Amino acid sequence: AQTVTQSQPEMSVQEAETVTLSCTYDTSESDYYLFWYKQPPSRQMILVIRQEAYKQQNATENRFSVNFQKAAKSFSLKISDSQLGDAAMYFCASPNFGNEKLTFGTGTRLTIIP
Amino acid sequence: GAVVSQHPSWVICKSGTSVKIECRSLDFQATTMFWYRQFPKQSLMLMATSNEGSKATYEQGVEKDKFLINHASLTLSTLTVTSAHPEDSSFYICSGVAGGNTQYFGPGTRLTVL
Numbered sequence: 001a002q003t004v005t006q007s008q009p010e011m012s013v014q015e016a017e018t019v020t021l022s023c024t025y026d027t028s029e030s031d032y033y034l035f036w037y038k039q040p041p042s043r044q045m046i047l048v049i050r051q052e053a054y055k056q057q058n059a060t061e062n063r064f065s066v067n068f069q070k071a072a073k074s075f076s077l078k079i080s081d082s083q084l085g086d087a088a089m090y091f092c093a094s095p096n097f098g099n100e101k102l103t104f105g106t107g108t109r110l111t112i113i114p
Numbered sequence: 115g116a117v118v119s120q121h122p123s124w125v126i127c128k129s130g131t132s133v134k135i136e137c138r139s140l141d142f143q144a145t146t147m148f149w150y151r152q153f154p155k156q157s158l159m160l161m162a163t164s165n166e167g168s169k170a171t172y173e174q175g176v177e178k179d180k181f182l183i184n185h186a187s188l189t190l191s192t193l194t195v196t197s198a199h200p201e202d203s204s205f206y207i208c209s210g211v212a213g214g215n216t217q218y219f220g221p222g223t224r225l226t227v228l
Contacts, residue, residue, distance in 0.1 A: 033216065037219075043152075043222050045222075046219075047216065047218065050214065052214070095215065100146050100211045100217070101160065104157045104158050
């Protein structure tokens with residue numbers, strides 16, 4: 001079975017500081033996408049960032065960037081200049097058996113300390 | 115990003131009645147949509163894959179006769195919870211697949227069965 005592991009159930013960071021959320025995954029695919037989603041208290045799942053596995057360059061979206069290590073099957077999310085609005089559950093997701101299904105990790109709850 | 119709507123956002127019904135939840139992709143066509151269930155403080159659990167013009171594919175353990183899915187057009191999928199019981203109370207989320215195998219999520223529906 002495809003697995004996604006988020007080993008940090010909870011993280012906290014001071015406002016304006018940087019935090020990194022970790023994620024490891026297991027897939028037999030060679031070409032795939034990886035995703036980070038955030039779920040704030042409203043419970044709306046929001047796409048944060050997407051990484052194409054065949055691209056060596058790490059994806060970046062404003063204050064959000066990833067550290068993608070394909071060989072290690074590691075896909076961590078770095079949030080720079082943390083803001084109060086970043087407080088949410090963050091879920092890492094990887095493809096499931098080569099189709100459009102996703103396997104989600106158990107999530108990391110991020111708290112921003114003012 | 116692509117936008118997915120879901121209606122209703124919150125529904126309360128009596129035990130034994132049926133409830134229909136609509137999921138619409140507003141600015142893209144979604145050949146594939148997914149339905150998830152989320153329990154409090156847990157990750158998303160995939161219930162079924164909805165494909166336009168064909169029967170839905172259900173995950174193991176999901177009763178297809180209880181959770182009826184119809185994907186009548188490229189922008190609309192519906193989930194009907196038939197003969198709902200209190201144990202069906204949950205948060206239901208749909209997603210539509212856009213480019214790059216990327217899922218965009220609806221805001222979710224909170225179902226409470228009395």
